[in-house]
Amino acid sequence: MGIDFGVCIQNMKKKLILNDQLHGFDKEQNELIQIIKKTTDFGESDSMIILGPRGCGKSILLESVIKSLSPESHTLVLLNGLIHTDDNLALKSIIQQLQMENLDGTFAEGSYADNISFLLESFRAGNKTASKSIIMVLDRFDMFCSHTNQTLLYNLFDSVQSQQSPLCIIGLTSRIDVIELLEKRVKSRFSHNIMMLNPPSEISQLLERFKHSLIINKHCKVKADVLKNWNNNIELLISDVRIQNLMKDLLKSSNNSTKLNLLIFHALSNMSNDLILTVENLTNNYTTLFKKDMILVHLLGLSVLELCLMISICHHSEIYDQEPFNFEMIYDRYCKFALRNSTLLVTKRQVIIKAFERISVMQLILPVAVIENKNVLREYRLYKCSINLDKVKTASNLYFRLPPVILQWIDSNII
Numbered sequence: 491m492g493i494d495f496g497v498c499i500q501n502m503k504k505k506l507i508l509n510d511q512l513h514g515f516d517k518e519q520n521e522l523i524q525i526i527k528k529t530t531d532f533g534e535s536d537s538m539i540i541l542g543p544r545g546c547g548k549s550i551l552l553e554s555v556i557k558s559l560s561p562e563s564h565t566l567v568l569l570n571g572l573i574h575t576d577d578n579l580a581l582k583s584i585i586q587q588l589q590m591e592n593l594d595g596t597f598a599e600g601s602y603a604d605n606i607s608f609l610l611e612s613f614r615a616g617n618k619t620a621s622k623s624i625i626m627v628l629d630r631f632d633m634f635c636s637h638t639n640q641t642l643l644y645n646l647f648d649s650v651q652s653q654q655s656p657l658c659i660i661g662l663t664s665r666i667d668v669i670e671l672l673e674k675r676v677k678s679r680f681s682h683n684i685m686m687l688n689p690p691s692e693i694s695q696l697l698e699r700f701k702h703s704l705i706i707n708k709h710c711k712v713k714a715d716v717l718k719n720w721n722n723n724i725e726l727l728i729s730d731v732r733i734q735n736l737m738k739d740l741l742k743s744s745n746n747s748t749k750l751n752l753l754i755f756h757a758l759s760n761m762s763n764d765l766i767l768t769v770e771n772l773t774n775n776y777t778t779l780f781k782k783d784m785i786l787v788h789l790l791g792l793s794v795l796e797l798c799l800m801i802s803i804c805h806h807s808e809i810y811d812q813e814p815f816n817f818e819m820i821y822d823r824y825c826k827f828a829l830r831n832s833t834l835l836v837t838k839r840q841v842i843i844k845a846f847e848r849i850s851v852m853q854l855i856l857p858v859a860v861i862e863n864k865n866v867l868r869e870y871r872l873y874k875c876s877i878n879l880d881k882v883k884t885a886s887n888l889y890f891r892l893p894p895v896i897l898q899w900i901d902s903n904i905i
């Protein structure tokens with residue numbers, strides 16, 4: 491029975507990783523099923539846009555609906571604005587996913603005009619009853635709107651409107667102004683079915699999601715008393731004020747669903763041998779996962795050369811009372827140190843310029859007077875340091891195998 495309980499925990503973790511567990515959105519799920527079934531069962535073409543902030547569950551909702559359909563009832567075509575960056579790429583992918591290139595070997599290789607007329611001809615040749623339905627998902631729908639003349643969108647929506655082969659187009663986007671992005675002729679062909687998805691906005695909703703992910707149901711082959719203890723413990727956790735505060739904190743972050751899943755996954759992975767989920771476990775994991783000192787994380791991600799430049803910058807700022815500096819000043823300070831220590835290679839100037847620029851991109855140093863800086867050679871642009879020497883010292887002490895001369899240099903009398 492102990493093994494069964496372990497398997498149960500593993501299954502919980504698997505569901506969290508595979509995004510296999512839609513919670514809530516019952517109304518939206520039903521609405522989406524109705525629209526898709528109109529195409530798969532009755533051959534009626536339609537289009538819809540699912541709109542919601544990043545990570546609110548648009549994909550998981552659509553996946554749950556598609557999973558509930560019988561695979562024979564439709565052909566799925568998946569497009570993503572990040573991958574299919576122009577109409578030509580998108581069209582080739584549609585033809586390949588519909589396995590139409592086999593009809594004429596040259597088509598997927600042919601010009602855009604050939605391909606689109608071939609695709610539209612195929613749609614026209616179909617009919618409501620005999621043709622297999624196509625569900626076409628356009629993830630990052632807003633990116634398709636930036637394609638030249640929106641030709642593909644126009645042709646797809648036109649096919650939907652003229653009810654040729656059964657085709658259901660579902661767009662997923664987080665752009666609230668997506669309709670405004672459509673050209674007039676495309677907009678007029680779109681069905682204006684828009685589904686808004688809202689992520690949890692109240693603590694109770696997040697706690698409900700937490701419970702849903704962790705409660706073990708009765709079908710699980712676990713001893714009755716083990717199951718009862720586990721579920722009672724989850725109820726206790728939910729009523730604990732520390733967990734409620736933690737959820738309050740999670741709610742403030744932009745993508746609370748992904749973070750909640752990650753937190754539960756780590757808490758389950760770090761359970762002690764007695765397999766009990768505790769408040770301490772959850773709060774500790776929460777702190778390590780989401781309460782990191784990001785400046786420290788950035789500093790630990792620097793190369794040794796970049797860290798040395800940061801030390802030079804902090805030394806300079808301490809000596810000159812936070813006065814602005816340029817690359818030449820820091821380069822000079824770094825070279826003096828590097829030449830004193832034969833263990834450190836004096837690197838090429840260009841490499842050091844690149845390292846300095848990376849530090850600037852990471853905003854560990856900030857430009858002063860951006861407008862004036864534009865007309866100045868990059869070596870002479872002025873910057874100010876956004877962190878202090880103590881932070882760099884902490885990072886250096888944690889840095890993996892930092893040469894001791896560098897550690898001594900940080901603490902050496904600044905000259």
Ligand SMILES: Nc1ncnc2c1ncn2[C@@H]1O[C@H](COP(=O)(O)OP(=O)(O)OP(=O)(O)O)[C@@H](O)[C@H]1O
Nearest residue numbers: 509511512513543544545546547548549550747748
């Ligand atoms: N209602 C929900 N039930 C269960 N998990 C959810 C829910 N909503 C979001 N999630 C989780 O949040 C994460 C992001 O979900 P999903 O990929 O569906 O969001 P999305 O809106 O499609 O994001 P994007 O805009 O970045 O494409 C996934 O790990 C998913 O499991």
